[in-house]
Amino acid sequence: MSFLLTCPHCGPRAVDEFGYAGEVTTRPAAKPTMRELTDYVYFRRNVAGVQREWWTHRHGCGAWFLAERDTRTNEVLKVELPS
Amino acid sequence: MRLAPRPDERIDRSQEVTFLYRGKPVRAFAGDSFGSALYASGQRVFSRSFKYHRPRGLLCCSGHCPNCMMTVDGVPNVRTCAVPVREGAVVVPQNVRGSLDFDLMSVTDKIGGPFTPVGFYYRVGHRPRALWPLVEKFLRNAAGLGRVDKHRGREHRTDTEYRRARVLVIGGGESGREAALSAAIDGPGVVLVDEGRQLEGHDLGGVEIVAPAQALGIWEGGLVPVAHGDLLIRYRAEKIVVAAGALEQPLVFPGNDLVGVMLPGAARRLVEDWAIKPGERAVVLATDDRGLETADVLRDAGVEVALALRVTKDNPREIRAEGRRGRLHRVLVDREAIDCDVAVMSGGRQPAYSLLAQAGARIEYDERRGIFVPRDVPAGIAATGSVTGEIGNGAVPAPSYGSGGDKCFVCHCEDVTVKDVKRALAEGFDSIELAKRYTTVTMGPCQGKLCQLNSVRLIAQENGEGEAAIGMTTARPPWAPIEMGMLAGRDHEPCRRTSAHHRHEEAGATMMWTGSWKRPHSYGDVAGEVRTVREQLGVIDVSTLGKILVEGPDAGAFLDRLYPNRFSDLKPGRIRYGVLTTDGGRIMDDGTIGRLGDELYYVTTTTTGAGRVLAWFEWWNAVWGMDVEILDVSGALAAVNLAGPRAREALGALTDIDVSNEGISYLDAKQGVVAGVPCLVLRIGFVGELGYELHCPSPAGEHLWDTLVAAGARPFGLEPQRILRLEKQHILVGQDTDTESNLLSAGLDWLPKLDKDDFVGKWATELVAERGVRERLVGFVMRNPVLPLEGGQIVSEGRSIGRVTSSRFSEAAGRHVGMCWVPPELAQDGAELQIMVDGTLEPALVHLQPFYDPEGAKLKS
Numbered sequence: 001m002s003f004l005l006t007c008p009h010c011g012p013r014a015v016d017e018f019g020y021a022g023e024v025t026t027r028p029a030a031k032p033t034m035r036e037l038t039d040y041v042y043f044r045r046n047v048a049g050v051q052r053e054w055w056t057h058r059h060g061c062g063a064w065f066l067a068e069r070d071t072r073t074n075e076v077l078k079v080e081l082p083s
Numbered sequence: 084m085r086l087a088p089r090p091d092e093r094i095d096r097s098q099e100v101t102f103l104y105r106g107k108p109v110r111a112f113a114g115d116s117f118g119s120a121l122y123a124s125g126q127r128v129f130s131r132s133f134k135y136h137r138p139r140g141l142l143c144c145s146g147h148c149p150n151c152m153m154t155v156d157g158v159p160n161v162r163t164c165a166v167p168v169r170e171g172a173v174v175v176p177q178n179v180r181g182s183l184d185f186d187l188m189s190v191t192d193k194i195g196g197p198f199t200p201v202g203f204y205y206r207v208g209h210r211p212r213a214l215w216p217l218v219e220k221f222l223r224n225a226a227g228l229g230r231v232d233k234h235r236g237r238e239h240r241t242d243t244e245y246r247r248a249r250v251l252v253i254g255g256g257e258s259g260r261e262a263a264l265s266a267a268i269d270g271p272g273v274v275l276v277d278e279g280r281q282l283e284g285h286d287l288g289g290v291e292i293v294a295p296a297q298a299l300g301i302w303e304g305g306l307v308p309v310a311h312g313d314l315l316i317r318y319r320a321e322k323i324v325v326a327a328g329a330l331e332q333p334l335v336f337p338g339n340d341l342v343g344v345m346l347p348g349a350a351r352r353l354v355e356d357w358a359i360k361p362g363e364r365a366v367v368l369a370t371d372d373r374g375l376e377t378a379d380v381l382r383d384a385g386v387e388v389a390l391a392l393r394v395t396k397d398n399p400r401e402i403r404a405e406g407r408r409g410r411l412h413r414v415l416v417d418r419e420a421i422d423c424d425v426a427v428m429s430g431g432r433q434p435a436y437s438l439l440a441q442a443g444a445r446i447e448y449d450e451r452r453g454i455f456v457p458r459d460v461p462a463g464i465a466a467t468g469s470v471t472g473e474i475g476n477g478a479v480p481a482p483s484y485g486s487g488g489d490k491c492f493v494c495h496c497e498d499v500t501v502k503d504v505k506r507a508l509a510e511g512f513d514s515i516e517l518a519k520r521y522t523t524v525t526m527g528p529c530q531g532k533l534c535q536l537n538s539v540r541l542i543a544q545e546n547g548e549g550e551a552a553i554g555m556t557t558a559r560p561p562w563a564p565i566e567m568g569m570l571a572g573r574d575h576e577p578c579r580r581t582s583a584h585h586r587h588e589e590a591g592a593t594m595m596w597t598g599s600w601k602r603p604h605s606y607g608d609v610a611g612e613v614r615t616v617r618e619q620l621g622v623i624d625v626s627t628l629g630k631i632l633v634e635g636p637d638a639g640a641f642l643d644r645l646y647p648n649r650f651s652d653l654k655p656g657r658i659r660y661g662v663l664t665t666d667g668g669r670i671m672d673d674g675t676i677g678r679l680g681d682e683l684y685y686v687t688t689t690t691t692g693a694g695r696v697l698a699w700f701e702w703w704n705a706v707w708g709m710d711v712e713i714l715d716v717s718g719a720l721a722a723v724n725l726a727g728p729r730a731r732e733a734l735g736a737l738t739d740i741d742v743s744n745e746g747i748s749y750l751d752a753k754q755g756v757v758a759g760v761p762c763l764v765l766r767i768g769f770v771g772e773l774g775y776e777l778h779c780p781s782p783a784g785e786h787l788w789d790t791l792v793a794a795g796a797r798p799f800g801l802e803p804q805r806i807l808r809l810e811k812q813h814i815l816v817g818q819d820t821d822t823e824s825n826l827l828s829a830g831l832d833w834l835p836k837l838d839k840d841d842f843v844g845k846w847a848t849e850l851v852a853e854r855g856v857r858e859r860l861v862g863f864v865m866r867n868p869v870l871p872l873e874g875g876q877i878v879s880e881g882r883s884i885g886r887v888t889s890s891r892f893s894e895a896a897g898r899h900v901g902m903c904w905v906p907p908e909l910a911q912d913g914a915e916l917q918i919m920v921d922g923t924l925e926p927a928l929v930h931l932q933p934f935y936d937p938e939g940a941k942l943k944s
Contacts, residue, residue, distance in 0.1 A: 004319075014319065021702065037666075040666065074304075082708065
């Protein structure tokens with residue numbers, strides 16, 4: 001992994017500067033069953049393709065942002081701050 | 084002996100350099116390599132081969148093959164043909180018992196052959212099993228390349244640097260120089276990396292030259308690590324131009340490794356760069372013009388060229404080189420013998436495509452030219468020059484010429500012969516990747532540069548498949564061999580020290596790592612430090628705690644959503660304990676939260692959890708988008724915990740804050756001046772005594788520490804603190820809990836406020852409450868004076884039913900005490916446990932209340 005990622009604040013930087021927090025998940029709106037909770041907490045889609053994920057510019061401005069990345073090529077299609 | 088000065092020679096005859104070879108001085112000129120100077124001094128044998136210990140001489144003279152590897156100034160495997168001479172350097176041959184001219188181990192070449200065929204070490208010496216370690220030891224001693232001097236240590240450092248380039252050109256040949264110059268027209272930021280010294284004297288205005296240096300690979304994002312002296316430069320390039328050139332290929336015939344058999348480039352460099360006459364009488368065997376032209380170079384140097392043969396035109400059936408004591412003596416072409424001491428062999432050139440392949444280019448076999456060429460070079464990368472496969476004329480040589488006579492090498496590095504490859508194929512290792520691993524062809528120091536194409540041709544011939552079907556092995560970094568230390572770089576692990584760090588050292592503290600911080604383990608008297616806190620007054624540096632300010636209209640609501648308990652109803656000036664859980668209900672971290680104002684909270688975290696908690700806060704704030712600001716003040720503030728029965732009296736003398744129990748009672752937070760320093764005073768009691776945490780600006784931390792120590796507080800370290808908190812059964816997250824622990828199992832069932840709408844971990848906590856906990860964290864006392872290990876097993880009927888997480892001797896309890904996980908039915912006062920201690924089951928009793936001051940009277944006094 002040595003691709004570049006564009007921080008919405010700081011611009012393109014080496015991926016080593018960032019922390020990765022996995023694909024974006026949806027937190028249940030109301031009390032889930034054990035199975036639903038387990039799915040949300042532990043299971044990921046792990047797609048081979050474009051994935052929406054959380055990143056933080058850990059060794060930079062510290063911002064958390066969302067990126068759309070193709071997990072097969074590491075091409076980053078889009079980055080944005082959460083609205 | 085040197086030739087008369089040559090027009091393009093690279094030596095400076097006015098500058099002499101002397102180095103030692105086997106203890107004897109060798110005179111060289113500036114511009115010589117160790118190898119060229121040795122050759123000029125008459126040295127012909129440069130090394131002994133890996134397996135058969137055959138004498139080897141200069142083969143490629145371009146730093147690719149293993150033939151010239153020696154130990155220079157204690158560094159093994161130095162390619163002496165490519166490394167410039169240094170005054171006073173000490174050069175010794177390696178991999179030799181005796182001398183290069185008489186190596187005891189060369190017996191393996193004479194008689195070892197039949198006993199040591201390819202892969203023999205997979206079959207021989209394994210039975211009986213006890214034999215193998217001895218055999219392995221012998222083989223490892225016999226083989227191997229060079230020895231690392233274990234005592235040499237840190238004479239030179241390696242470092243890593245990060246640089247950017249607009250255009251990075253790899254290879255300083257003609258095409259590389261052209262590419263660099265044309266890129267430089269568009270502006271600065273052009274870097275040209277070359278492995279040799281060929282760029283000296285070239286005018287490359289506007290181009291930054293990094294040489295001699297090796298590009299080791301191409302990674303995604305345009306990352307190219309370049310080894311340059313003791314520096315590893317990690318280049319990020321917007322565009323990469325690969326002009327890595329092509330590699331001269333040997334011909335395969337019996338005796339093709341004899342001393343005196345060399346590639347065209349070696350002969351050229353000896354004559355043109357270093358003005359050395361390679362020998363007296365030469366034979367040139369080539370498939371291409373470039374190889375044949377070497378005959379002219381040799382003639383020009385006064386060498387008699389007895390034969391210059393285009394092997395693909397005359398198609399000899401058999402070529403054979405014969406030697407005397409390992410040195411070339413004559414060459415036989417279809418049995419016609421020609422006496423000679425130099426034989427130049429050229430099997431054409433193979434594009435050095437590896438970097439392009441790493442970058443994602445496809446490698447395709449070009450039938451017509453008989454070489455592998457790169458295709459579909461990915462975006463952001465360009466290839467230029469002979470690396471693309473544009474390498475002049477040339478025809479495809481036979482995979483091998485003849486099989487009788489001497490050994491016929493496909494791979495010089497690993498001593499793999501044609502016979503070995505055929506045998507591996509016959510044994511069923513018929514794909515290139517399998518044959519490679521079994522025979523180790525391409526796995527030696529040249530990494531396939533001189534042997535891959537020939538081995539593919541040979542396999543293609545034997546299998547009857549085309550070269551295209553066989554393909555090449557995967558091209559992996561590093562492209563050029565480098566010292567391991569280059570990859571390690573310098574140790575960049577940060578060490579954080581508190582503002583009173585050197586005071587701890589002066590006081591004789593034993594320092595220990597906690598995360599990236601250095602903290603005092605103790606000041607040499609653990610029991611004494613514990614006693615002083617219980618009876619008098621102690622002070623501990625807690626600057627390493629994570630400290631976060633949470634401010635804004637939503638601050639209270641934000642903390643309510645993050646923590647299981649409630650903070651919006653906390654009164655300003657009050658403090659509450661908090662535990663963070665994940666949505667899986669797992670305990671993440673703990674600490675105290677003080678409300679400093681209507682919209683301002685001060686959160687402390689554990690030392691090692693500080694970074695994680697900060698990121699956690701900021702992430703949830705990004706998710707929820709609440710009106711709250713989060714500020715990390717961990718490093719900005721120092722903190723000490725002043726604890727003991729005399730804490731009030733000591734603090735009172737240093738501050739105008741009302742320190743009476745009414746003025747600042749248990750779990751109160753006050754701001755004021757202590758010892759002249761603005762402080763946040765938190766009355767909390769991790770160690771179970773009357774105590775105050777004083778948080779102040781870091782620059783004043785040392786002064787505050789000094790003042791408190793002068794006022795009679797005895798410094799205590801982490802180890803005494805661990806005992807003190809254990810006596811109170813205050814948990815340590817990460818020590819007593821792990822990633823499986825939840826609030827209910829850890830005995831914190833009083834903490835979560837399940838009537839809140841939501842908090843992170845609420846559902847999981849509810850589900851655990853419905854299901855019931857599977858284990859519980861409880862205290863225990865040992866019946867006998869023995870100390871169970873942390874991690875020790877709790878045993879029932881021969882099975883492990885739990886584990887000890889903390890254990891110490893408690894002077895206050897007069898017993899060995901601890902915390903442990905047990906099945907819920909045992910979580911009752913007085914329940915009997917059996918704990919495994921040194922192989923014996925020792926009785927213990929569950930003890931749910933703190934071992935010291937169970938009512939907390941001291942804490943609140």
